[in-house]
Amino acid sequence: MEESANAEKEKAEESKPSITDGSQQVRQMWNTLWKLNIKHKIKIFIWKCLIGALPVRAAIHRKTGLGDPVCRICGEEQETVEHLLLKCQQTQEVRKVAPLQWDGAVDQQGDFKRWWVRISEARKRPKGMEHIGLTANILWQVWKDRNKKEFENISSCSAASTIGKAQKEWLEQEESLNTKTSLSPEETTSNIEEHYQGQAEEGTIILDVATTSHYDQVSLGIGVIAMRHPSIRLVEWALKERSLGDKAIDEAVAIKLVLCKALELHWSRIMIHSHNQELLRQLKYKSPSNSRLATLIDDILNMQKLFRMCLFCLVKEESIVRSKRLSSHALGIIVDEEWNFLSDTEH
Numbered sequence: 001m002e003e004s005a006n007a008e009k010e011k012a013e014e015s016k017p018s019i020t021d022g023s024q025q026v027r028q029m030w031n032t033l034w035k036l037n038i039k040h041k042i043k044i045f046i047w048k049c050l051i052g053a054l055p056v057r058a059a060i061h062r063k064t065g066l067g068d069p070v071c072r073i074c075g076e077e078q079e080t081v082e083h084l085l086l087k088c089q090q091t092q093e094v095r096k097v098a099p100l101q102w103d104g105a106v107d108q109q110g111d112f113k114r115w116w117v118r119i120s121e122a123r124k125r126p127k128g129m130e131h132i133g134l135t136a137n138i139l140w141q142v143w144k145d146r147n148k149k150e151f152e153n154i155s156s157c158s159a160a161s162t163i164g165k166a167q168k169e170w171l172e173q174e175e176s177l178n179t180k181t182s183l184s185p186e187e188t189t190s191n192i193e194e195h196y197q198g199q200a201e202e203g204t205i206i207l208d209v210a211t212t213s214h215y216d217q218v219s220l221g222i223g224v225i226a227m228r229h230p231s232i233r234l235v236e237w238a239l240k241e242r243s244l245g246d247k248a249i250d251e252a253v254a255i256k257l258v259l260c261k262a263l264e265l266h267w268s269r270i271m272i273h274s275h276n277q278e279l280l281r282q283l284k285y286k287s288p289s290n291s292r293l294a295t296l297i298d299d300i301l302n303m304q305k306l307f308r309m310c311l312f313c314l315v316k317e318e319s320i321v322r323s324k325r326l327s328s329h330a331l332g333i334i335v336d337e338e339w340n341f342l343s344d345t346e347h
């Protein structure tokens, strides 16, 4: 009996209107995010929260089996994005003193993406964009405070000071609105080059991306070589992820990760070299062959807008032989590896 009651409950959960990536709602949410007048790093932070790329304890534990997944602030639950940014005791305190309330989204707290979609709906209201921007700044401060505790062992800031810092940072950005004109998405070059003719401009960062997986293993090895055109070595990565058993999907996972790293390094003009014709074709025509790939393609195309220029180029396998080698090396590693050739001025 109990089992069937549970099954009923699960069924009810499933039949909740689901939030799909191609939906109007989600598209508007992304558009709103890119338009917010907030610092670039905060946009990237929210973006990471939305795609599940924020390195919270639960995510690290799930991926590597290392560390303790429990929240260090309250010690009561696993540290997921939802717990840390929405539910943790400490965050609740911050929210009590915030100049904004988020009561309308309280039923969505179990899923950060749904919650943010709901928050983004404020765009239509007077001052809505400002409120969303301030919300993003508050979440960012919560994350920064968490990192201070995590890495510097500095005990948590008071809720009022967290809000104070968020407001200060947000106001600075608001004030700079009139003095700076930011790049609109229309100005961003975002093409997909089927065949790369070698005409990269000097200074463009070229990223050779290759993946290796074994059909009987769950691991995905990713090898990346970044060069500043024409010939300055910047950085190389060997990364290990979980293989999803499909070459195009694995390659999409790799490209998404690489875009993430490129954004963190503040690279603004990049060119991704990939040997996966299938994925590049699907990126170009936005015609994903399945829903898992659709989500990844949406993520990639959304991230593309954060660059001044971001091109995807199909290259022959021979020309990315070194990153291919790195990707098979990555299959055997436990912790991601990085070789950094950047001088300080390159940052």
Ligand SMILES: [Zn+2]
Pocket: 071, 072, 073, 074, 075, 076, 077, 083, 084, 088, 089, 090
């Ligand atoms: Zn907590």
